């Protein structure tokens with residue numbers, strides 16, 4: 001059985017092609033594929049590479065921001081449950097997922113049956129999200145992916161007392177003006193994101209293993225700061241952006257199998 | 265009896281010279297007089313203009329951010345109570361004070377005895393403070409005091425859905441890019457500050473009369489938006505920045521009078 005999971009985000013679309021609910025036979029990511037045009041394109045690409053056509057796919061499950069407007073889909077599911085399912089598939093021991101994206105942060109708690117038990121989300125405040133890092137990288141005139149390396153060189157992370165992105169921006173500017181090293185300031189910036197998200201995580205309740213996903217998971221500075229704050233090791237993966245699509249493809253498989261059983 | 269009230273803020277110092285607790289005989293404001301150097305200077309200026317020396321003053325009361333480090337003071341009092349006292353002196357019917365400063369916002373409820381009964385403050389988030397307006401004026405490349413005039417020309421205020429300063433900044437940029445008029449965007453910006461502060465005010469409880477102070481009180485766009493939100497007329501005064509110093513001078517008088525009575 002072939003199923004396809006597609007995660008239509010606000011800035012990227014991701015697609016996973018799955019065989020029998022367990023073997024990934026195609027994967028694709030498209031940045032800036034805004035709306036469902038990007039999603040259609042990415043689906044065609046993944047099919048073409050696998051030398052398949054739409055008719056070969058038993059079930060297409062959509063998730064993410066644009067999931068409701070994607071005609072080729074047979075069903076749609078929330079990001080949260082798809083994301084959790086994808087992470088559990090690749091890392092069955094995970095019980096807490098910390099997802100820091102470009103504009104929001106979420107913490108998901110999963111029980112031993114693999115069911116989403118509790119979650120909290122911040123999508124109202126730029127502090128503790130990727131946007132905080134963007135703002136700071138902009139002040140520092142530095143590409144965002146350089147923050148990690150530089151943070152590692154810090155001796156004593158600068159203390160940024162404001163949580164607010166706007167007030168922290170002024171703090172950072174004045175720290176640099178008074179001679180604080182860029183490395184220490186960057187480490188302070190990573191700590192700030194970590195401490196904000198740790199607050200969210202503590203309210204949800206941390207249970208090991210902890211997995212980090214979302215764009216900010218790629219930033220070792222924040223990841224390590226979070227490990228310190230929460231006093232637990234944090235797993236992550238370079239393909240964590242694909243977890244939603246993977247979860248959707250698995251759900252599609254489960255859905256289709258259930259239908260098969262009912263029709264027997 | 266001569267008393268002096270001095271309000272030592274983070275960016276401005278203000279000073280009021282009071283005769284017998286009721287007649288203002290000197291007033292001075294100094295911008296960017298950071299620390300107590302500015303405060304000493306402003307005190308000397310007010311005394312000199314009134315042809316008085318320090319020894320002529322019966323009591324000096326300090327308030328504001330830097331009040332604890334001002335040697336010439338005989339006593340110190342919190343901004344909140346001085347501010348309330350100053351407003352009540354000039355506007356005895358006031359029961360609610362909405363103070364929006366450059367970095368914070370406060371709402372004070374005063375009971376019929378003139379005592380501060382309840383208050384709430386936001387000094388953690390730039391939204392709903394003067395800083396929000398600064399950020400927006402910067403995007404619009406417009407001096408902050410131009411916002412009022414331009415807001416008045418708006419036909420349909422733009423709807424800014426994000427509360428967060430950082431997210432609202434992106435919204436404003438994209439609204440301007442998609443052809444929204446600057447006037448409507450500015451009116452939307454004023455509404456955003458007003459609705460955030462109105463939330464604070466509603467939690468404290470509004471009772472008329474309502475008085476607005478702080479730097480943002482000078483911005484008619486925000487003031488009128490607040491009137492609409494709260495459905496009450498809002499008083500204000502061009503000298504509202506002096507209220508803390510005035511309250512301090514009145515408290516100095518009360519203090520000194522009490523001491524006089526005790527010593528009689």
Ligand code: SF4
Pocket residue numbers: 124125126127163164165166167388389390391427428429430431
């Ligand atoms: S605290 Fe700062 S970053 Fe957070 S919502 Fe307020 S303005 Fe935005």
